[in-house]
Amino acid sequence: MKISPRKWLGARRALLPALAGFAVALTTAGLSLAKPQPGTGISLPVDASADGHRIDWLIGVTNAITAVLFVAMTAWIFIAAIKHGEKHTAKYDHGTSKRSMFIALGMAGSVFVVVDGNLFVNSTMDLETVYHNFKEAEKDPNSVLIEVNGHQWAWDFRYAGPDGKFNTKDDIVRLNDMRIPVDTPIVIEVASTDVIHSFNLPNMRTKVDAVPGQINKIWFKAKMTGEFDIGCAQHCGTNHYKMKALLTVLSKEEYAKWAKETSAISERAYDEKDESAHWGWDWKDI
Amino acid sequence: MELQPIHPEPTSFIRKWIFSIDHKVIAKQFLWTGLLFLLFGGTLAMLIRWQWAFPGQSVPALGPVFFKDTGGAITPPTYTSIFTMHGLIMIFWAITPILIGAFGNLTIPLMIGARDMAFPKLNMYSYWAFFISAVLVILSFTSQLGAGNAGWTTYPPLSTNVGSPGWGQTFAGLGIFVTGLSSIMGGINYIVTVIRFRAPGMTWFRLPLTVWGLWLTAILNVLFVPVLGSGALLVTLDRLAGTHFFITGGAVGLKGGDPILFQHLFWIFGHPEVYILILPAWGIVGDVLSFFARKPAFWYKGSVFAMIGVTVLSAVVYGHHMYQTGMAPMLGLAFEILTLAISVPAVLLFVNWLNTIWRGSVRKTVPMLFALGMVFVFGAGGLTGLLLGTISTDIYLHDTMYVVGHFHLTMAAASFLASFCGLYFWFPKMFGRETNPLLGKLHFWGSVIFITTTFTGQLLAGYSGQHRRLYDPFQYDYITHLRDINRWTSYSAFMLFIAQIPFVINFFYSVFAGKKTKENPWDVPTLDWVACSSPPVYHNFDVVPTVVRGPHELGNPEVKKALGKDWISQTEEMPGEDLAHAAAAE
Numbered sequence: 001m002k003i004s005p006r007k008w009l010g011a012r013r014a015l016l017p018a019l020a021g022f023a024v025a026l027t028t029a030g031l032s033l034a035k036p037q038p039g040t041g042i043s044l045p046v047d048a049s050a051d052g053h054r055i056d057w058l059i060g061v062t063n064a065i066t067a068v069l070f071v072a073m074t075a076w077i078f079i080a081a082i083k084h085g086e087k088h089t090a091k092y093d094h095g096t097s098k099r100s101m102f103i104a105l106g107m108a109g110s111v112f113v114v115v116d117g118n119l120f121v122n123s124t125m126d127l128e129t130v131y132h133n134f135k136e137a138e139k140d141p142n143s144v145l146i147e148v149n150g151h152q153w154a155w156d157f158r159y160a161g162p163d164g165k166f167n168t169k170d171d172i173v174r175l176n177d178m179r180i181p182v183d184t185p186i187v188i189e190v191a192s193t194d195v196i197h198s199f200n201l202p203n204m205r206t207k208v209d210a211v212p213g214q215i216n217k218i219w220f221k222a223k224m225t226g227e228f229d230i231g232c233a234q235h236c237g238t239n240h241y242k243m244k245a246l247l248t249v250l251s252k253e254e255y256a257k258w259a260k261e262t263s264a265i266s267e268r269a270y271d272e273k274d275e276s277a278h279w280g281w282d283w284k285d286i
Numbered sequence: 287m288e289l290q291p292i293h294p295e296p297t298s299f300i301r302k303w304i305f306s307i308d309h310k311v312i313a314k315q316f317l318w319t320g321l322l323f324l325l326f327g328g329t330l331a332m333l334i335r336w337q338w339a340f341p342g343q344s345v346p347a348l349g350p351v352f353f354k355d356t357g358g359a360i361t362p363p364t365y366t367s368i369f370t371m372h373g374l375i376m377i378f379w380a381i382t383p384i385l386i387g388a389f390g391n392l393t394i395p396l397m398i399g400a401r402d403m404a405f406p407k408l409n410m411y412s413y414w415a416f417f418i419s420a421v422l423v424i425l426s427f428t429s430q431l432g433a434g435n436a437g438w439t440t441y442p443p444l445s446t447n448v449g450s451p452g453w454g455q456t457f458a459g460l461g462i463f464v465t466g467l468s469s470i471m472g473g474i475n476y477i478v479t480v481i482r483f484r485a486p487g488m489t490w491f492r493l494p495l496t497v498w499g500l501w502l503t504a505i506l507n508v509l510f511v512p513v514l515g516s517g518a519l520l521v522t523l524d525r526l527a528g529t530h531f532f533i534t535g536g537a538v539g540l541k542g543g544d545p546i547l548f549q550h551l552f553w554i555f556g557h558p559e560v561y562i563l564i565l566p567a568w569g570i571v572g573d574v575l576s577f578f579a580r581k582p583a584f585w586y587k588g589s590v591f592a593m594i595g596v597t598v599l600s601a602v603v604y605g606h607h608m609y610q611t612g613m614a615p616m617l618g619l620a621f622e623i624l625t626l627a628i629s630v631p632a633v634l635l636f637v638n639w640l641n642t643i644w645r646g647s648v649r650k651t652v653p654m655l656f657a658l659g660m661v662f663v664f665g666a667g668g669l670t671g672l673l674l675g676t677i678s679t680d681i682y683l684h685d686t687m688y689v690v691g692h693f694h695l696t697m698a699a700a701s702f703l704a705s706f707c708g709l710y711f712w713f714p715k716m717f718g719r720e721t722n723p724l725l726g727k728l729h730f731w732g733s734v735i736f737i738t739t740t741f742t743g744q745l746l747a748g749y750s751g752q753h754r755r756l757y758d759p760f761q762y763d764y765i766t767h768l769r770d771i772n773r774w775t776s777y778s779a780f781m782l783f784i785a786q787i788p789f790v791i792n793f794f795y796s797v798f799a800g801k802k803t804k805e806n807p808w809d810v811p812t813l814d815w816v817a818c819s820s821p822p823v824y825h826n827f828d829v830v831p832t833v834v835r836g837p838h839e840l841g842n843p844e845v846k847k848a849l850g851k852d853w854i855s856q857t858e859e860m861p862g863e864d865l866a867h868a869a870a871a872e
Contacts (some may be wrong), residue, residue, distance in 0.1 A: 042749065043749075044682075070666060073662070074662065080648060081650065084579075084643070084645050086650070090579065092841045093581065093582065095582070095585035097585075100585060100641070101585055101588060103641075104588060104641065107634075113631055116672065119672060119676040120622065123678035127678055131480070152449075174355070202751045207681055207685070208612065209609055209610050209612060210480070213534030213541065213545070229763055231753060233753050234441075234755075235366070235441075237366070237435075237449050241756040241758050241759070241761055244761055254656050271638050
């Protein structure tokens with residue numbers, strides 16, 4: 001069969017946008033499926049927490065399913081536009097037959113059941129058993145309780161010290177420096193003194209807003225030692241981008257040593273008259 | 287008295303072009319103002335992208351003009367004003383006037399067979415209230431302390447004097463309030479016009495999908511913009527009158543107002559706002575896909591009920607913007623279920639679009655390409671929203687660039703492409719001239735390709751952990767390696783801006799010197815094209831048409847046999863057709 005060059009070119013020209021679309025679709029799908037080294041390239045940051053893998057898994061599996069749907073949708077649009085082009089005779093169909101309506105509802109329903117269902121079930125289970133399960137975290141006798149106060153543009157940290165009570169002389173108070181022991185539940189209460197901030201620990205896969213007049217709570221457990229960024233995720237003014245603190249995960253022994261020494265230093269530096277330094281609050285049980 | 291008498295056309299310049307009560311002129315006024323602000327908001331976006339690619343470096347071309355004091359570099363306070371005003375301007379002064387102001391005004395009377403809006407004077411007030419709000423938002427830039435800078439969400443206490451002193455934020459807040467008045471006036475007009483002014487025979491299920499989308503949007507506007515208005519007013523009182531609605535004292539215990547209260551007020555408007563912007567887009571695209579696939583819209587009633595379903599659900603999902611504010615877990619769960627439920631009608635609508643173009647006879651005209659592009663970016667945006675509607679995955683993704691990429695694909699890019707779909711489609715109706723298809727296609731491919739790459743770049747940066755609204759994202763060690771993707775995303779955004787040049791040329795050339803259009807250049811069956819001239823006379827219809835069928839009667843083989851064309855208009859009778867019987871069957 002002989003195809004005239006003109007016709008061949010014409011067909012090719014129609015295919016170019018199709019190929020471009022597929023390339024975009026496949027790259028996106030590939031990127032979401034590929035698992036590069038964490039913390040490099042396009043990937044989730046290093047997961048340093050004991051339970052962050054639950055979120056990572058749910059994000060990954062949802063990305064995989066939606067990537068398939070995305071490729072299918074893109075292919076559908078291109079095939080319909082090119083194969084069923086101007087020369088194709090339109091099929092007269094209002095889509096009101098029982099079969100068509102069943103197919104349309106079936107497609108909508110199955111996306112809902114599979115993708116949304118999976119998200120809902122896993123999210124709810126993870127929240128119930130882990131992320132919102134403060135009782136379990138605080139029950140652990142070794143758990144570390146920290147109060148965090150956000151203000152423009154820094155994070156204050158307060159540990160109860162040896163007496164176990166907040167807002168007393170022996171509290172450890174640190175600026176932009178949070179140290180925690182590894183493999184230990186860390187329970188954090190967050191508030192703010194000026195505007196709304198958001199306390200973000202990307203490597204621990206947790207985050208909560210710091211709201212003036214309100215105490216919010218999160219907990220997590222670090223699974224590895226090291227230094228990680230603490231950020232502010234909520235626009236809080238000019239230097240929002242500089243509202244950065246350092247999270248240092250120490251071994252249990254190192255942490256105990258640090259806590260003891262730092263508490264002693266803080267006690268010496270305690271100034272009863274400096275009211276702005278007494279921003280702590282009584283620990284709120286949930 | 288007759289419901290729609292023919293009024294004499296005004297002759298003075300001011301009555302005809304400035305303080306006009308003619309819905310077609312008001313539509314053009316909204317269009318011109320909206321396009322100007324689109325350019326303005328787009329330029330602000332370019333500055334943001336420059337900042338993310340080359341933080342703190344002198345901005346080429348614009349820098350020496352606007353940031354003289356710093357040698358052309360953007361400073362952190364200026365940067366906060368830029369992203370705040372980009373968001374506000376794009377939403378309230380660009381997309382809203384184009385999609386709702388321009389196309390709502392133009393298409394509703396023409397498509398339902400009315401001689402004008404129900405309240406033509408209210409329509410004029412709506413535009414001029416909008417104009418005043420535009421002046422207010424421009425005035426915001428004259429403040430020594432910078433334009434509004436608390437983010438488009440204007441969360442207090444940041445948006446009070448605690449975080450943003452000066453009249454910049456005050457004028458931005460007042461601008462929101464006044465533009466809200468304009469939306470409410472427009473909304474009431476649209477609602478009443480569709481209920482009362484449909485031509486004889488124009489039943490609810492014979493309305494084009496465009497009208498359905500605009501009508502539902504108008505309902506959402508009338509219901510929820512007042513809530514935004516009260517929020518904006520209370521913040522303004524906190525700023526000017528010393529009240530403490532949203533300001534607390536100290537860290538522990540509420541000693542004054544409650545900042546979270548504002549977020550409820552804001553998002554009970556803010557989430558419907560997403561649908562306020564996208565429903566007209568869905569309507570326009572739903573019609574255009576059918577018109578140019580030369581096939582009836584697939585399961586029209588299903589699409590209508592899906593749009594109604596989304597409208598209703600949109601009012602009860604707003605809590606998903608506030609998962610990380612310390613919302614009670616049970617409450618979060620309720621909002622999560624409702625949020626995920628909205629995917630059912632949304633996917634149904636989407637599937638109906640896909641089925642509409644399947645086995646069609648797709649004419650790849652410029653409006654059709656924009657409609658297909660809108661389906662594509664809306665699909666991508668919708669799929670990326672799932673992870674944000676779910677509480678556990680949102681813990682990680684909330685307030686990252688992933689959110690930014692997601693809402694730009696769904697709300698910004700989809701409504702942007704739908705706006706241009708509508709503009710190319712109704713251009714001959716508005717101006718009586720045709721646009722250049724080659725420039726139009728150039729505009730389309732540039733837009734859709736660079737929209738995809740720009741917002742995919744943002745999604746990927748956010749997935750990798752980059753926060754929103756950072757003057758210099760690379761302060762954080764764990765995202766320093768994202769410099770490259772930020773640069774590429776910025777290059778792609780610059781290309782997106784450049785890709786609009788063919789449109790500007792095309793638009794101005796065609797308005798003044800385009801080819802005179804045929805009466806119905808697209809061969810479509812709706813009243814706007816078959817029952818009035820292009821451009822229409824002052825009173826639209828010499829005789830109000832009588833409607834005998836639905837808006838998508840295309841590709842019917844019997845029509846082809848009888849009339850020799852593949853479509854039949856909403857007013858046209860088929861030889862031998864029993865119309866009484868057909869009407870009863872509807």
